[in-house]
Amino acid sequence: xxxxxxxxxxxxxxxxxxxxxxxKTSSNTVNATTLRQQMLHFFKVGSPIDDFExxxxxxxxxxxxxxxxxxxxxELDGANVINLNDYSTFRLTPRTAGGSPEAR
Amino acid sequence: xxxxxxxxLAQTGIAPALLSVDQRPAGTAVVWLLTDLTDxxxxxxxxxACGSTPFVVHPDTGKxxxxxxxxxxxxxxxxxxxxxxxxxRGEAATPALVGSIGRSGRLxxxxxxxxxxxxxxxxxxxxxxxxxxxxxxxxxxxxWVLLSVSGGTDDxxxxxxxxxxxFSIERAVxxxxxxxxxxxxxxxxxxLIAEADEDRHLIELLQHDRYPAAVWDA
Numbered sequence: 001x002x003x004x005x006x007x008x009x010x011x012x013x014x015x016x017x018x019x020x021x022x023x024k025t026s027s028n029t030v031n032a033t034t035l036r037q038q039m040l041h042f043f044k045v046g047s048p049i050d051d052f053e054x055x056x057x058x059x060x061x062x063x064x065x066x067x068x069x070x071x072x073x074x075e076l077d078g079a080n081v082i083n084l085n086d087y088s089t090f091r092l093t094p095r096t097a098g099g100s101p102e103a104r
Numbered sequence: 105x106x107x108x109x110x111x112x113l114a115q116t117g118i119a120p121a122l123l124s125v126d127q128r129p130a131g132t133a134v135v136w137l138l139t140d141l142t143d144x145x146x147x148x149x150x151x152x153a154c155g156s157t158p159f160v161v162h163p164d165t166g167k168x169x170x171x172x173x174x175x176x177x178x179x180x181x182x183x184x185x186x187x188x189x190x191x192x193r194g195e196a197a198t199p200a201l202v203g204s205i206g207r208s209g210r211l212x213x214x215x216x217x218x219x220x221x222x223x224x225x226x227x228x229x230x231x232x233x234x235x236x237x238x239x240x241x242x243x244x245x246x247x248w249v250l251l252s253v254s255g256g257t258d259d260x261x262x263x264x265x266x267x268x269x270x271f272s273i274e275r276a277v278x279x280x281x282x283x284x285x286x287x288x289x290x291x292x293x294x295x296l297i298a299e300a301d302e303d304r305h306l307i308e309l310l311q312h313d314r315y316p317a318a319v320w321d322a
Contacts, residue, residue: 007234022234030230037208038228044304 006084011091012043019043025084032079036064039092062092134258135172136162144168144247145240148273151263158261158276160254168251173259173278210300211293219278222292223263224300226307227271238270238311246270246310250303260299270307275300 006025011018021042030038040062065073066087073091076082126134139159141147147159147168162169209229214221238246250262250273259278266272277296279289 010231023231024234025232026230034209034230038231041208041210041228042231044301 008084008087009089010039010042011089012039012045013091013093014043014045028085029081029083032064032076032082035076035082035090036062036092039064039090043092045092061095063095065091065093067091128258133174135174137170137172139168139170141168143244144251145243145264145268147251148247148262149264149267151261152265158254158263159251160261161248161252163252163255166252169255171255171261208297210297213279214276221276222279222289222296223274223276224293224296225274226300226304227273232271236269236271242311243268243270246273246307249306249310253303253306260296262303270311273303273307275303 005028007022008025009020009022011020023042064076066076066082067073067089068087074087076090124136126136128134137157139147141150141159144161151158157170157172159168160171161167210225212223212225214223247264254261260275262273262275264270264273275296277292279292
């Protein structure tokens with residue numbers, strides 16, 4: 001079994017709906033790219049990723065947010081080390097030409 | 105073909121009850137070995153250690169058998185074949201995550217055994233639903249269907265990395281003894297990912313019990 005190291009909620013805004021799932025993780029820390037890929041894989045969202053192509057703009061079409069109650073949300077894209085215990089919820093939101101959801 | 109196999113068995117002292125030998129193109133063959141295993145969940149869990157001689161469901165008989173794929177018939181009397189018949193994979197008990205391949209984290213390569221294996225995770229390796237328990241009947245159906253899918257292909261199989269955890273089931277494919285080109289490995293990897301997605305869809309259908317149990321318990 002995956003060690004129940006950390007529990008959190010993951011969310012994705014997709015097709016106008018907010019999908020949610022409570023999950024357990026196998027480690028306390030992860031980088032933003034890995035977490036984004038794992039969340040997309042979990043929700044089966046996004047076009048198939050060619051593992052062997054260099055990273056493209058398409059991979060950056062989701063913004064990863066860390067949410068923690070009253071403290072609001074923090075954009076985590078590009079973070080090398082995310083401590084999963086620092087946030088209760090992680091959310092993927094579609095990135096638009098207007099910038100991050102924070103800026104909209 | 106059968107005579108050659110009998111000769112190898114006589115040389116090695118291995119006497120598995122042989123089910124059949126299917127000749128394939130390019131000097132390859134598939135040998136089906138009878139087993140006394142009847143529990144598909146145990147079979148898919150034991151595949152984590154069986155490696156290249158995995159348990160599958162025989163496409164014709166519907167029985168749990170072990171499938172030995174022989175690449176080159178002329179090498180049948182080698183130590184390699186003996187090792188594979190015994191299901192040895194050296195020290196490794198479970199296909200190891202020797203290295204993740206690509207960017208998605210779904211693919212891994214295990215070079216600890218012969219032949220090397222390329223494996224694809226059906227579900228994210230590091231994120232699992234908190235409510236992830238699957239009842240034994242459904243687990244049995246899932247294992248049975250996946251082992252049947254494995255039996256219908258030449259060189260692929262399924263294994264369960266963590267016993268009893270449906271979310272740890274992975275799909276594996278051998279990548280050849282004498283080394284495969286980078287292009288060949290990439291092609292296999294792409295196919296493996298697509299097939300893993302199909303497996304996951306199958307599991308999700310079976311988890312939601314959309315089919316009558318009688319179909320799978322027959």
